[in-house]
Amino acid sequence: MQATLHDFIRVLRSAGVRISTAEVIDGHHAVGAVGLADRDLLREALGTTLAKTSEERDIFDGCFERFFRYHDIDPASSPEAEDPAGESADAADGETTESGGPRADATEAAPEHAESTLSRQLLQGEWAGIDAAIAAAGQREGINRIASFTQRGRFMRALSDAIGVREMDAEIARLEAGDAAEQATALALERGRQVLRERLRDHVERHIALFATPEEKRLRLERLPQLRLSNLEQRHYADMRRLVERMARKLASVHSRRLRETRRGQLDIRRTLRSGLAYDGVPFNPRWRQKRRDRPRVIALCDISGSVEATARFLLMFLYSMRDVMPGTRAFVFCSDTHEVTELFEQQALETAVATAIQRYGNQPSHYGTALTQFSDACLREIDSRTSVVVLGDARSNYGDPGVEQLRGIYNRARRVVWLNPEPRALWGYGDSEMPRMASACHEVRPCSTLRQLEQVVDSLLARGR
Structure with missing residues (x-):
């Protein structure tokens, strides 16, 4: 609990919330007083202790929701720790899980053809269990020490290996060489692998947004146009608004320019003859049609x-x-x-x-x-x-x-x-x-x-x- 709370305070400081050593101690006392059972009560206790202005409280609320999205202060109290599949077993009866991930159609792919745990989870749409495995692997790999977007590839590879993507790739290759049913299973696994890659990237990008250094955050502002909008924090909205206005001005400037008269294209006979009247009808100055x-x-x-x-x-x-x-x-x-x-x-x-x-x-x-x-x-x-x-x-x-x-x-x-x-x-x-x-x-x-x-x-x- 102590290490997780220190990580959270590091995130708040990086986001611009000023927190003194005395306030860190008060935060520990607040957690000890209210406990971990009630998430809303914990948020209010830490928010009251660590945020001193309404602006800092807005930043705190955003950081709290993002930091504790997959990060429980007490792993033993986490539902995912007791049942890695979470609610996915109930969701397996439908086409999508409660976490929004797709599952393979049972008429196209059969989970019994899969041997690895990750392959079976993908085929049955157990995305809650997969997300829990990604979060646990991230903690083991030290993703909270990520400092720059240049480390994204490294952590994505580490998380992929930790949850069993390499074994699943070997299984896909084996199934592709089998009969029609096994080939259908391989196709479903390949599609699921693409979605899994997106979830791994989102998980790493959320941690970059939380834990990146101030210099990295400056570089990140330059990369905002390429960042997924769903991964933005509320504190980035002002920067994004200014970026939108700058892009809009650029486009408006480009598309509102009047067309200059070109020297090629379709000849405008009427305007050419009219301009030639000053030269006794000789068309010295050809005129060209302009596109409206x-x-x-x-x-x-x-x-x-x-x-x-x-x-x-x-x-x-x-x-x-x-x-x-x-x-x-x-x-x-x-x-x-x-x-x-x-x-x-x-x-x-x-x-x-x-x-x-x-x-x-x-x-x-x-x-x-x-x-x-x-x-x-x-x-x-x-x-x-x-x-x-x-x-x-x-x-x-x-x-x-x-x-x-x-x-x-x-x-x-x-x-x-x-x-x-x-x-x-x-x-x-x-x-x-x-x-x-x-x-x-x-x-x-x-x-x-x-x-x-x-x-x-x-x-x-x-x-x-x-």
Whole structure:
């Protein structure tokens, strides 16, 4: 307990919370007084002891949630320590676990063909047990001593070896040489391995964000555009907002420039003859046709539930930072019901409007069928050949109606329908993901989980508006 608490205090200091030696001692006394059984009580006790201002309390709350996500102060009291599979045994009856990971379809892969523990967990979708194994391996490998993003590869390899990825690779090679059933199992394991790699990377990146040195944090600010938005801490939001504004200004400058007259292309006969009147009709100055740029009309529909929320936040910030070159942009958000939030962005500051929209309409399970039906009722008549519709969501319908027909109706009228999915492509089509069906009613689908990818999407919208 003492070592874990010292690690947590190191994280707080790195995040900018000033903590004296006396306050460290008070923190130990607070833990001894309230115990470890009640997590909320422990948070309040440590927060009252270590945070001295409202700003420091906000930082403390964010660090507490991230630090103790897989790190229990008392391992003996952890449910994962008693049952490594955690709640995954109950989740194995469905297509996805409670932790959101996919499982292989029993008709495609049979767990009895797998020999290693990791392979069986992947095939049965026991992601709670896998996450617990990753966390335990991280503690053994000393991941709390990570100091730089350059160590990410080293720790990912160490964690992979510790949980048995190398043995699983050998097992995949053996199954690929077997009969049809074994080959199906090998294929399922290979897909699961891609998802496992994403979870390993996320685990290491969270620890880099927590334990990196001040110099590393400066370098990390330079890498924010490539960082997964779902891994951002709240203290990075101000830096991200400034980065969004800088990117938006750059794009606006590029796409709002007037076209200079070119010296090649299609000859403009009328203007050439008119300019030749000063020379007795001799066309000394050829004129060329210029391509007219139409400013794009964009309607955004954003899922703001769960892990999609962070990406939706910055997409809306990006779009409304581009109002000079994309006037008339409209925004809708949904979990189950669809709500237009365009007026919020016209009446409030950008960051305040985003936070208000998420607070009012977020924190609910998503229902794509209902949301797309309501969106179609509200906007279908206004969508035409000049309109680009941007949909942001993970396309996980909770086994309900995904609303493919409604999306197809939008597709038939719009100039472009672009679907942005924060999940990796390896997860598309797993469990309750309807992404393959949604893709059939879109002009373009993209994985979109970083600020750099959002910038590319907005740049593409502006370029297509020419």
